[in-house]
Amino acid sequence: MKAILYAVPGHQGWEWKYSLDIRADMRYWLEQWGERAHIRLLEPSLSFGQAARLMELLNCSRVRHNDEISLLKKMKELAHEAEIPAPWIEQMTLRDVPCKLIGPQLAPSEFVVMVQSLEGRSLLLEEFAQLTEYVKLGSVAADPLYYIQYAFLHGYLRVSSGFKTVQKRNWPLFMKRTEHTCRRCGSGGDNLFTTDCIFCGCPCSYCESCMQMGRVRFCSPMISSIATVNGQGAVQPNGLDGFITPWGLSDVQAEASKEALHFLLNAYAKNSPEPQRFLIWAVTGAGKTEMIFPMIAFVLSRGGKVLVTTPRKDVVLELQPRLKRAFPHTKVVTLYGGSEERWERGQLTIATTHQLMRFAEAFDLVIIDEIDAFPYHNNPMLEFAASKAVKPGGAYLFLSATPPEPLQKAVRRHQLPCARVPARFHRHPLPVPKIIYTEPLNRLILKNNIPQAIKQIIQISMDRGAQLFVFVPKINMVEPFIGMLRSGFPGITVEGTSSKDENRADKVVQFRQTQTRILVTTTILERGVTIPKSDVLILGADAPLFDSAALVQMSGRAGRSKDDPAGTVYFAVREKTSSVMGAIRQIRDMNKLALRKGFLHKS
Known part of the structure; x- marks a missing residue:
């Protein structure tokens, strides 16, 4: 996809922006500044990935914009650094454009529903179109880029290039090299392939690792929401028993659940931007599913959202009726390949780990069951997806009978808080081989x-x-x-x-x-x-x-x-x-x- 790069007056010179639909930007700046609003437009339009990279370089360089000739010269130097093709660089020109109201009238009710529907999601444009069709947003579907760009300017959404780009220096010569990684799955290097792209008109990389979920290109916009923090009332430690008693847990299970609840209480009190982690290391047949009920109830009671994720679809389908029975007054959404609830929103979500790629900063608590199981174990792509799904200040709860060695090592070094559940519900020892x-x-x-x-x-x-x-x-x-x-x-x-x-x-x-x-x-x-x-x-x-x-x-x-x-x-x-x-x-x-x-x- 192509995008337009432009500048607006700022406190320290001009500030560069990119746009998927310049009509939305003109509307926004007219609302901010009135009839005096104008922008400095760069032509021609660029691949969205290139526009995003050049914008970053321009804003970091803090080039003064009074002299248009020297500005254009500096812009072309930075465009080479952004790996923009030479023919496009040679065509670059700047012109001042007064803002005019040339876009369609916004449908306010549809705009609000669109923003709400995107909460916690991270979608490609094709997936956004499917969401708006499902929610029946006709005006948004007719002008999707216009609505997306307007919401982005107001700070309701993030709109990022499909690839994250960083520059590193090679040792020992310290020569610059550019590294790209897929924003959806975190893959890079040999997992990225370059072809001529019909969407942006130039050579464009795409990610092969997560292609089964839709193709992410360098020029693809990734549309995601801005995380909101729920109001969370104080809970006294002695009040935690109220979250354990209703479930009829054995003393073995209750001890582990109480440790996990204390962890959550402390994690939310810290309000750290980095998500906190906790491991329940339970023997096979210990009743792990029942043990997570108190933690789910705790987070839901505070207005939070919970994700229970597992690598296998059959486990997701097995968990669905159990969690619906346990939380009959909670909206439960179940996600897997082919799920009919793909665009539903709920307080409690059950999903295969692959489905996490469509979420960003969505959940206050992410419970990962069978963290040692295929295909999650030793899969950086799925681990990356899980790391994106939790909100800032949220928490992870890992469940496993056989934790991977890195987690065991973290427990031994007291870097990962852990509750061990060494006995089954029937209180007999495990059969020793x-x-x-x-x-x-x-x-x-x-x-x-x-x-x-x-x-x-x-x-x-x-x-x-x-x-x-x-x-x-x-x-x-x-x-x-x-x-x-x-x-x-x-x-x-x-x-x-x-x-x-x-x-x-x-x-x-x-x-x-x-x-x-x-x-x-x-x-x-x-x-x-x-x-x-x-x-x-x-x-x-x-x-x-x-x-x-x-x-x-x-x-x-x-x-x-x-x-x-x-x-x-x-x-x-x-x-x-x-x-x-x-x-x-x-x-x-x-x-x-x-x-x-x-x-x-x-x-």
Whole structure:
């Protein structure tokens, strides 16, 4: 997209501005100064990204504007620095233009609704058009740039180039180099590609990392709201119990929730521009969802907005009915790819982490569930999106059974406040994995034979009426082990599934309904599937693909029910690895902590 660059008189000379629709600027300056209003216009129009960069350089240079010839010369020097093509620079001219009322009449009611609808959002122009269509703003849809520019001038919106541009100097020669990063996802470098652009008429970079959400170009306007701070009344620390009692939490859960509430109280009291962070480190099956209810209620009671985000769509769909039941008088919006509520606004939002790219400074509290899960874990793009979504002075609440190592290190160094939840609601210890030694899995597949030790483990599970998760490290191992298990246990229903299985959802339902006794699978089912009476066998637990976090999560499928809290977990390995021993150590440490805190049954 192209934009116009112009200057208006300021306290220290002229101040440069960019415009998506100069008619809105003329209207605005006429309202400010009356008939004497005039602007100094730069021609020709530029790519919006170039206009934004040149404006920044001009305003930083503080060039005096009395001598038009020397000003134009200086402008052309700065235009080279802004990487504007030479033919455009040669055509640059300046002229004084009196402001005239040449735009359409604004529809005041639509203008107000537009600004309200953009609250907390960060959108491309195409997405803005979809929003105005959804909200039925006919006048805005007819002249979108006019309304956007007018709101921008009044300080209701931010309008930024799709890319953030910074200049750095290379060591040791200290030569200047320009770096671009995508404002929506934070990607740069090799993730940016340059092509001829039909929108601005010159070579223009675009971001490939977040293309699935719409293409961000150097010349794309990013339209976002200005964060507002809600009035927040004081809450006494002893009044926090009122946010915990209604939810019927166990003492284990209540202790963690109270620590998190104290954190929020202190975080909001600080009113720091930097968002504060807190981690709830809870064992698998501890009831993390129920533990966040007090924090949600606390923020909502203060007029704030809450986001609960998770990497996986299936978890979002699972959370939706639970949160709606818990907060029946709160507007709950659910967002994922294909969601029908994409443009709805609510006090409580549930979303996949990818959807956060469309938000900016929107939420007082951002709760990130399964922070260690794919695709959020080790994904700078999604971490960047999450960092944009929280308001200044807001807070993050991380939930995880297996926090990534950087978070664990921050906890150890007292840089990240943390509440540990070392016991499940039924107050029984976590099943500690037992190690058995086997040949490499590839050799077992070649032999087409299950070792006797593994057969005995499986038979014990079958004899006690349990269902069995059998985890393997690779997708291509699922089918061979299905065949071996069916041969070895002809009277038992054995199925298998993986991320490539189109019928995975149906097979999980059959497993939940006990139609299947043994399910061979990969880490795709390491979390999110709870079976009341289940055991776990991890074949090739020493495989490089299984880190400690994955092993802990897979182990966590066992012993989740109060009727069967002592399910068994076996690690079948060729040799002990740091991941295997680290997982066992983490589970034992949580059991020791639970025992020390009195969270386990004395029996």
